[in-house]
Amino acid sequence: MTKRVQVFKAPDITVTFDPNVCSHSGECLRGLPAVFDVSRTDWVRPNEASAPEVAAVVARCPSGALQAVRPGVPPSRPCGGAEVxxxxxxxxxxxxxxxxxxxxxxxxxxxxxxxxxxxxxxxxxxxxxxxxxxxxxxxxx
Ligand code: FES
Known part of the structure; x- marks a missing residue:
């Protein structure tokens, strides 16, 4: 069964989490423990760090389960374009x-x-x- 995508909003960034593709590497937990903390029900609190800091940790998510959108900031493409x-x-x-x-x-x-x-x-x-x-x-x- 497909699990729903979770959405966590702050004024300057929205973080989404797709539990269906998470590989549980823990990169987010190590990167910003104040923002990403699985001991909380709202385990992602994007307002606990600056939007660029949150976006940088999200970009390191190796499974792509975490994504971030910042108003007025073009989405980064970690793959750098069309290269696979x-x-x-x-x-x-x-x-x-x-x-x-x-x-x-x-x-x-x-x-x-x-x-x-x-x-x-x-x-x-x-x-x-x-x-x-x-x-x-x-x-x-
Ligand atoms: S669960 Fe099989 S490689 Fe990670």
């Missing part, structure tokens, strides 16, 4: 970055523009996306 990069991470997922069309087993197609992570360990609870289960599963590869 695919990187196999040691003991982890395949990281894809770029504008691609992802075809799923049920025949549906998902247009992706930016980073996302595909499971290659076989333990994800949300295939084909990595959900971070490779760590607890002790995946080596």
């Amino acid at each position: 990069t695919i990187r196999v991470e040691a003991h982890g997922p395949v990281r894809v970055n770029g504008p691609v069309m992802l075809e799923l087993l049920d025949g549906s197609r998902s247009e992706r523009d930016g980073p996302f992570a595909l499971c290659r360990c076989g333990h994800s609870g949300n295939p084909p996306y990595c959900d971070g289960s490779h760590g607890p599963a002790g995946f080596r590869g």
